[in-house]
Amino acid sequence: MKLYDFTPAPNPRRVRIFLAEKGIKVPMEQIDLMSRAQLKPEFLAVNPQGTVPALVLDDGTVISEVVAICRYFEAVQPEPRLFGTTPAEQALVTMWEHIFELDGMLAIGEAFRNSVERFKDRALPGQLNHPQIPALVERGRRRTVHFFDKLEACLADRPYVAGGSYSIADITAMASVDFAKRMDYAIPEGNAHSRRWYEAVSSRPSAAA
Amino acid sequence: MKLYDFTPAPNPRRVRIFLAEKGIKVPMEQIDLMSRAQLKPEFLAVNPQGTVPALVLDDGTVISEVVAICRYFEAVQPEPRLFGTTPAEQALVTMWEHIFELDGMLAIGEAFRNSVERFKDRALPGQLNHPQIPALVERGRRRTVHFFDKLEACLADRPYVAGGSYSIADITAMASVDFAKRMDYAIPEGNAHSRRWYEAVSSRPSAAA
Numbered sequence: 001m002k003l004y005d006f007t008p009a010p011n012p013r014r015v016r017i018f019l020a021e022k023g024i025k026v027p028m029e030q031i032d033l034m035s036r037a038q039l040k041p042e043f044l045a046v047n048p049q050g051t052v053p054a055l056v057l058d059d060g061t062v063i064s065e066v067v068a069i070c071r072y073f074e075a076v077q078p079e080p081r082l083f084g085t086t087p088a089e090q091a092l093v094t095m096w097e098h099i100f101e102l103d104g105m106l107a108i109g110e111a112f113r114n115s116v117e118r119f120k121d122r123a124l125p126g127q128l129n130h131p132q133i134p135a136l137v138e139r140g141r142r143r144t145v146h147f148f149d150k151l152e153a154c155l156a157d158r159p160y161v162a163g164g165s166y167s168i169a170d171i172t173a174m175a176s177v178d179f180a181k182r183m184d185y186a187i188p189e190g191n192a193h194s195r196r197w198y199e200a201v202s203s204r205p206s207a208a209a
Numbered sequence: 210m211k212l213y214d215f216t217p218a219p220n221p222r223r224v225r226i227f228l229a230e231k232g233i234k235v236p237m238e239q240i241d242l243m244s245r246a247q248l249k250p251e252f253l254a255v256n257p258q259g260t261v262p263a264l265v266l267d268d269g270t271v272i273s274e275v276v277a278i279c280r281y282f283e284a285v286q287p288e289p290r291l292f293g294t295t296p297a298e299q300a301l302v303t304m305w306e307h308i309f310e311l312d313g314m315l316a317i318g319e320a321f322r323n324s325v326e327r328f329k330d331r332a333l334p335g336q337l338n339h340p341q342i343p344a345l346v347e348r349g350r351r352r353t354v355h356f357f358d359k360l361e362a363c364l365a366d367r368p369y370v371a372g373g374s375y376s377i378a379d380i381t382a383m384a385s386v387d388f389a390k391r392m393d394y395a396i397p398e399g400n401a402h403s404r405r406w407y408e409a410v411s412s413r414p415s416a417a418a
Contacts, residue, residue: 048362049308061297068304075296087284088270095277099258103335126312128355135342146337153257 001026003069004047004054006033010105010179011066012053013209017171018070020206022077026055034118039127050127067097070168082168093162096154096169100161104147104176111140111183144185147176148194155193159200166201174201210235212278213256213263215242219314219388220275221262222418226380227279229415231286235264243327248336259336276306279377291377302371305363305378309370313356313385320349320392353394356385357403364402368409375410383410 003019005012005028019026031037031052038050047054047064055063055072063069074083084090113119114136123130151173154161161169177187177198187194201207212228214221214237228235240246240261247259256263256273264272264281272278283292293299322328323345332339360382363370370378386396386407396403410416 055300057297059297061301063297063300063304065304065307067307068300071303072296072300075299087281088266088268088272090284091264091272091277091281092270094280095272095274098274098276124352128351130348130351133342133344133348135344139339139342142337142339143333 001058002056003028004031004052006031006052009033010175014066014171014175015053015069016209017206018082018168020209021082022073024073024077051125084167089163093167093169096162097172100169100173100176103150104173105179107140107143107147108176108180110136111144114140144180148188148191152191152194155197170201210267211265212237213240213261215240215261218242219384223275223380223384224262224278225418226415227291227377229418230291231282233282233286260334293376298372302376302378305371306381309378309382309385312359313382316349316352316356317385317389319345320353323349353389357397357400361400361403364406379410
């Protein structure tokens, strides 16, 4: 088994945190996204999506997409449960993970990738090159501000994003907050619930993974 | 229990197909997205995300996001399995569902919502209004073409999107193909694997849901 990783990137970090919470160690190989190694033929032969992270199982099965890789490890080692236990918990974890992926990670990525010079022709991840679109910087920034509002509302009545227990939804939300720092966004001063939560999740040992 | 639905929209359809495959019937209520009923205070009090579909459980728990609603029903009634069975199958279903949501549904939605008059200030779903961005029509169209390539490559060596069994990944991919018709895209003539697959999945009784 091997996990293709790139330490500085926010998406592979979500998997590393998940594995740290499970106490699972997997052999890793770095794919240097800075030199676009994910688009070279050697890596596309492994993961045709041209994305990192990617997990290769011992039988050669390749799994891309953060949530899919994490789902694999949840199935092979259910404890501690990071996708919820009861049907309603499972649904709420899936829901909040999805919301914060789209309204957090993707929204922040929209502002980031459309404004930073080195993503000039790489405004979206994956095989296709896309030029930056200036109007998306503004839209991404509006969405990033809204992400912080949504996070605060979500956490108003519960300790963790999806309820009473830490889950993959917290990982995605925390990774979003940290990703937003690259655009100089921080949790607003007045967002007391988010600040309390961020303090708790980012002081877990897994956050350093 | 109640499922908020809007028959003409592609995302609620994904849930209806899933329920039809499971043989589950749920009371439904239409939320007229054409008159923007999803953004009215009455509905935002139910689902603050301002999106349809949304499922309300008997205890008042609200679940939004297609994949989360489907995950709930998979947990309460596992058979027939639509999220895979073994750990690797579960991961592959999650992976392909995610790929075709982002590179299918969202890509096509990018072209569609940025070009159609009635989405003038609604280029993204959810609470915030976003103006259309003309450059996204072109980008969305390029991504739609790429979606068909990706679907064809995916189906080259297997009967269904995620392997040997029909799954939620087929539902998302089929809904994407049908959504693309609204932009006058069809599976290209030469894409024999996709055509064979589409014929099979769209002739299942659930496709009419």
